[in-house]
Amino acid sequence: MSDRVDWNDLRDRRLAEPGAAEAYEATRIAYELGQEVRHLRERSGWSQSQLARAAGMTQSAVARFEAGGTIPTLPVLERLAGALDMRLDVRFTPNADAA
Protein backbone atom coordinates (compact mmCIF):
# COMPACT_ATOMS: atom_id res chain seq x y z
CA MET A 1 0.00 0.00 0.00
CA SER A 2 3.02 2.25 -0.17
CA ASP A 3 4.64 1.08 -3.35
CA ARG A 4 3.72 3.09 -6.38
CA VAL A 5 1.71 5.47 -4.25
CA ASP A 6 2.29 9.18 -4.22
CA TRP A 7 -0.64 11.22 -2.96
CA ASN A 8 -1.02 8.88 -0.10
CA ASP A 9 2.50 9.71 0.88
CA LEU A 10 1.81 13.34 0.27
CA ARG A 11 -1.27 13.25 2.39
CA ASP A 12 0.36 11.29 5.17
CA ARG A 13 3.21 13.73 5.14
CA ARG A 14 0.75 16.56 5.46
CA LEU A 15 -0.91 14.82 8.36
CA ALA A 16 2.45 14.47 10.02
CA GLU A 17 3.26 18.15 9.88
CA PRO A 18 3.52 19.59 13.37
CA GLY A 19 1.42 22.40 14.75
CA ALA A 20 -1.20 21.99 12.11
CA ALA A 21 -4.15 20.72 14.08
CA GLU A 22 -6.58 22.51 11.80
CA ALA A 23 -4.77 21.81 8.58
CA TYR A 24 -4.77 18.25 9.78
CA GLU A 25 -8.52 18.38 10.02
CA ALA A 26 -8.87 19.83 6.57
CA THR A 27 -6.79 17.03 5.15
CA ARG A 28 -8.87 14.48 6.93
CA ILE A 29 -12.09 16.03 5.70
CA ALA A 30 -10.68 16.00 2.20
CA TYR A 31 -9.84 12.34 2.52
CA GLU A 32 -13.24 11.41 3.87
CA LEU A 33 -15.04 13.39 1.20
CA GLY A 34 -12.98 11.60 -1.40
CA GLN A 35 -13.97 8.26 0.01
CA GLU A 36 -17.58 9.25 0.11
CA VAL A 37 -17.62 10.42 -3.47
CA ARG A 38 -15.95 7.22 -4.52
CA HIS A 39 -18.62 5.20 -2.80
CA LEU A 40 -21.41 7.26 -4.24
CA ARG A 41 -19.89 7.02 -7.68
CA GLU A 42 -19.40 3.29 -7.56
CA ARG A 43 -22.86 2.85 -6.17
CA SER A 44 -24.12 4.58 -9.27
CA GLY A 45 -22.00 2.31 -11.38
CA TRP A 46 -20.17 5.24 -12.90
CA SER A 47 -16.57 5.40 -13.99
CA GLN A 48 -14.38 8.31 -12.99
CA SER A 49 -14.62 9.55 -16.55
CA GLN A 50 -18.39 9.64 -16.48
CA LEU A 51 -18.54 11.41 -13.18
CA ALA A 52 -15.88 13.80 -14.38
CA ARG A 53 -17.87 14.73 -17.42
CA ALA A 54 -21.03 15.15 -15.38
CA ALA A 55 -19.21 17.39 -12.93
CA GLY A 56 -17.45 19.40 -15.57
CA MET A 57 -14.00 18.16 -14.73
CA THR A 58 -11.53 15.62 -15.99
CA GLN A 59 -10.93 12.03 -14.98
CA SER A 60 -7.56 12.94 -13.57
CA ALA A 61 -9.09 15.55 -11.33
CA VAL A 62 -11.61 13.05 -10.03
CA ALA A 63 -8.89 10.49 -9.36
CA ARG A 64 -6.78 13.10 -7.62
CA PHE A 65 -9.69 14.13 -5.48
CA GLU A 66 -10.86 10.63 -4.59
CA ALA A 67 -7.34 9.74 -3.56
CA GLY A 68 -7.29 12.70 -1.22
CA GLY A 69 -4.52 14.19 -3.30
CA THR A 70 -5.69 17.74 -2.70
CA ILE A 71 -7.93 19.64 -0.38
CA PRO A 72 -10.90 20.35 -2.63
CA THR A 73 -12.46 23.77 -3.04
CA LEU A 74 -16.10 24.49 -2.47
CA PRO A 75 -16.88 24.99 -6.18
CA VAL A 76 -15.51 21.57 -6.98
CA LEU A 77 -17.41 19.96 -4.15
CA GLU A 78 -20.54 21.67 -5.39
CA ARG A 79 -20.11 20.37 -8.89
CA LEU A 80 -19.47 16.85 -7.66
CA ALA A 81 -22.49 17.02 -5.41
CA GLY A 82 -24.61 18.19 -8.30
CA ALA A 83 -23.35 15.45 -10.57
CA LEU A 84 -24.07 12.84 -7.93
CA ASP A 85 -27.47 14.34 -7.34
CA MET A 86 -26.57 15.33 -3.81
CA ARG A 87 -26.46 18.58 -1.92
CA LEU A 88 -23.29 19.95 -0.39
CA ASP A 89 -23.72 20.89 3.21
CA VAL A 90 -21.16 23.10 4.93
CA ARG A 91 -21.81 24.37 8.41
CA PHE A 92 -20.40 25.18 11.78
CA THR A 93 -21.68 22.98 14.55
CA PRO A 94 -21.21 23.55 18.25
CA ASN A 95 -18.13 21.81 19.50
CA ALA A 96 -18.85 19.02 21.94
CA ASP A 97 -15.81 19.45 24.15
CA ALA A 98 -15.57 23.18 24.62
CA ALA A 99 -11.85 23.77 24.38
Added chain:
Amino acid sequence: MSDRVDWNDLRDRRLAEPGAAEAYEATRIAYELGQEVRHLRERSGWSQSQLARAAGMTQSAVARFEAGGTIPTLPVLERLAGALDMRLDVRFTPNADAA
Protein backbone atom coordinates in the same frame (compact mmCIF):
# COMPACT_ATOMS: atom_id res chain seq x y z
CA MET B 1 -25.92 49.42 -0.05
CA SER B 2 -23.99 49.83 -3.25
CA ASP B 3 -21.98 52.91 -2.65
CA ARG B 4 -18.44 52.34 -1.56
CA VAL B 5 -18.95 48.63 -1.86
CA ASP B 6 -16.75 46.38 -3.90
CA TRP B 7 -16.90 42.74 -2.90
CA ASN B 8 -20.62 42.98 -2.82
CA ASP B 9 -20.49 44.03 -6.41
CA LEU B 10 -17.98 41.36 -7.12
CA ARG B 11 -20.12 38.74 -5.49
CA ASP B 12 -23.29 39.91 -7.15
CA ARG B 13 -21.53 39.87 -10.45
CA ARG B 14 -20.46 36.31 -9.77
CA LEU B 15 -23.99 35.38 -8.91
CA ALA B 16 -25.15 36.86 -12.17
CA GLU B 17 -22.82 34.82 -14.30
CA PRO B 18 -24.75 32.49 -16.56
CA GLY B 19 -24.45 28.73 -16.63
CA ALA B 20 -22.85 28.64 -13.25
CA ALA B 21 -25.49 26.99 -11.15
CA GLU B 22 -22.91 25.28 -9.00
CA ALA B 23 -20.49 28.16 -8.82
CA TYR B 24 -23.53 30.15 -7.82
CA GLU B 25 -24.10 27.78 -4.96
CA ALA B 26 -20.51 27.99 -3.84
CA THR B 27 -20.75 31.76 -3.77
CA ARG B 28 -23.91 31.59 -1.77
CA ILE B 29 -22.42 29.16 0.70
CA ALA B 30 -19.43 31.45 1.06
CA TYR B 31 -21.71 34.37 1.77
CA GLU B 32 -23.75 32.49 4.32
CA LEU B 33 -20.69 31.17 6.08
CA GLY B 34 -19.36 34.69 6.25
CA GLN B 35 -22.56 35.87 7.85
CA GLU B 36 -22.51 33.05 10.32
CA VAL B 37 -18.95 33.69 11.36
CA ARG B 38 -19.75 37.35 11.80
CA HIS B 39 -22.64 36.49 14.05
CA LEU B 40 -20.64 34.02 16.07
CA ARG B 41 -17.82 36.50 16.39
CA GLU B 42 -20.02 39.36 17.49
CA ARG B 43 -21.82 37.09 19.88
CA SER B 44 -18.45 36.42 21.46
CA GLY B 45 -17.80 40.13 21.59
CA TRP B 46 -14.64 39.77 19.54
CA SER B 47 -13.23 42.20 17.06
CA GLN B 48 -12.09 41.01 13.65
CA SER B 49 -8.53 41.46 14.81
CA GLN B 50 -9.00 39.20 17.79
CA LEU B 51 -10.67 36.49 15.79
CA ALA B 52 -7.99 36.86 13.16
CA ARG B 53 -5.25 36.31 15.66
CA ALA B 54 -7.04 33.34 17.17
CA ALA B 55 -7.49 31.81 13.75
CA GLY B 56 -3.99 32.52 12.60
CA MET B 57 -4.95 35.03 9.98
CA THR B 58 -5.10 38.78 9.59
CA GLN B 59 -7.92 41.21 10.17
CA SER B 60 -8.12 41.94 6.47
CA ALA B 61 -8.60 38.27 5.70
CA VAL B 62 -11.41 38.04 8.21
CA ALA B 63 -13.09 41.13 6.79
CA ARG B 64 -12.73 39.80 3.27
CA PHE B 65 -14.22 36.50 4.29
CA GLU B 66 -17.09 37.92 6.30
CA ALA B 67 -18.00 40.15 3.41
CA GLY B 68 -18.18 37.13 1.15
CA GLY B 69 -15.29 38.55 -0.83
CA THR B 70 -13.86 35.16 -1.58
CA ILE B 71 -14.90 31.55 -1.56
CA PRO B 72 -13.07 30.26 1.51
CA THR B 73 -10.96 27.12 1.51
CA LEU B 74 -11.46 24.26 3.91
CA PRO B 75 -8.27 25.00 5.88
CA VAL B 76 -9.43 28.53 6.54
CA LEU B 77 -12.88 27.40 7.54
CA GLU B 78 -11.29 24.89 9.88
CA ARG B 79 -9.15 27.50 11.54
CA LEU B 80 -12.09 29.84 11.97
CA ALA B 81 -14.18 27.04 13.38
CA GLY B 82 -11.44 26.19 15.83
CA ALA B 83 -11.03 29.78 16.90
CA LEU B 84 -14.76 30.10 17.44
CA ASP B 85 -14.79 26.84 19.30
CA MET B 86 -16.96 25.21 16.70
CA ARG B 87 -16.60 22.22 14.46
CA LEU B 88 -16.65 22.43 10.69
CA ASP B 89 -19.06 20.04 9.13
CA VAL B 90 -18.84 19.27 5.42
CA ARG B 91 -20.99 16.55 3.95
CA PHE B 92 -23.05 15.40 1.05
CA THR B 93 -26.71 15.04 1.82
CA PRO B 94 -29.31 13.38 -0.36
CA ASN B 95 -30.93 15.88 -2.64
CA ALA B 96 -34.59 16.46 -1.90
CA ASP B 97 -35.74 17.00 -5.46
CA ALA B 98 -33.95 14.30 -7.39
CA ALA B 99 -32.95 16.08 -10.55
Added chain:
DNA sequence: CAAAGTTATAGCATCGACGCTATGGCCTGG
Protein backbone atom coordinates in the same frame (compact mmCIF):
# COMPACT_ATOMS: atom_id res chain seq x y z
C1' DC C 1 -1.76 -11.72 -27.77
C1' DA C 2 -4.31 -7.38 -29.23
C1' DA C 3 -7.90 -4.00 -28.15
C1' DA C 4 -10.52 -1.34 -25.14
C1' DG C 5 -12.00 0.43 -20.59
C1' DT C 6 -10.59 2.06 -16.04
C1' DT C 7 -7.75 4.09 -12.55
C1' DA C 8 -3.27 6.32 -11.00
C1' DT C 9 0.21 9.78 -12.00
C1' DA C 10 2.98 13.20 -14.17
C1' DG C 11 3.97 17.90 -15.96
C1' DC C 12 2.70 22.24 -17.08
C1' DA C 13 -0.27 26.64 -17.16
C1' DT C 14 -3.55 29.42 -14.96
C1' DC C 15 -6.38 31.35 -11.56
C1' DG C 16 -7.99 32.41 -7.30
C1' DA C 17 -7.49 32.31 -2.16
C1' DC C 18 -4.68 34.02 1.48
C1' DG C 19 -0.99 36.42 3.84
C1' DC C 20 0.83 41.00 4.68
C1' DT C 21 1.07 45.81 4.88
C1' DA C 22 -1.01 50.20 4.62
C1' DT C 23 -4.73 53.37 4.51
C1' DG C 24 -9.31 55.67 4.59
C1' DG C 25 -13.59 56.46 6.94
C1' DC C 26 -16.19 56.11 11.36
C1' DC C 27 -17.12 56.52 16.03
C1' DT C 28 -16.18 57.28 20.73
C1' DG C 29 -13.74 59.07 24.58
C1' DG C 30 -10.43 62.20 26.44
Added chain:
DNA sequence: CCAGGCCATAGCGTCGATGCTATAACTTTG
Protein backbone atom coordinates in the same frame (compact mmCIF):
# COMPACT_ATOMS: atom_id res chain seq x y z
C1' DC D 1 -9.62 68.61 18.22
C1' DC D 2 -6.71 64.50 18.76
C1' DA D 3 -5.94 59.63 19.83
C1' DG D 4 -7.32 55.01 19.51
C1' DG D 5 -10.01 51.06 18.15
C1' DC D 6 -12.72 48.87 14.47
C1' DC D 7 -13.97 47.63 9.90
C1' DA D 8 -13.50 47.97 4.61
C1' DT D 9 -10.35 47.90 0.82
C1' DA D 10 -6.38 48.10 -1.97
C1' DG D 11 -2.01 46.05 -3.98
C1' DC D 12 1.19 42.74 -4.26
C1' DG D 13 3.44 38.13 -3.85
C1' DT D 14 3.06 33.25 -3.16
C1' DC D 15 1.17 28.86 -3.12
C1' DG D 16 -1.88 25.36 -3.97
C1' DA D 17 -6.07 23.53 -6.43
C1' DT D 18 -7.67 22.64 -11.06
C1' DG D 19 -7.73 22.02 -15.90
C1' DC D 20 -5.59 19.58 -19.72
C1' DT D 21 -2.99 16.19 -22.00
C1' DA D 22 -0.56 11.98 -22.11
C1' DT D 23 0.74 7.64 -20.34
C1' DA D 24 1.59 3.52 -17.43
C1' DA D 25 -0.38 -0.61 -15.30
C1' DC D 26 -4.26 -3.81 -14.82
C1' DT D 27 -8.30 -6.34 -16.16
C1' DT D 28 -11.39 -8.32 -19.16
C1' DT D 29 -12.67 -10.08 -23.71
C1' DG D 30 -12.29 -11.74 -28.17
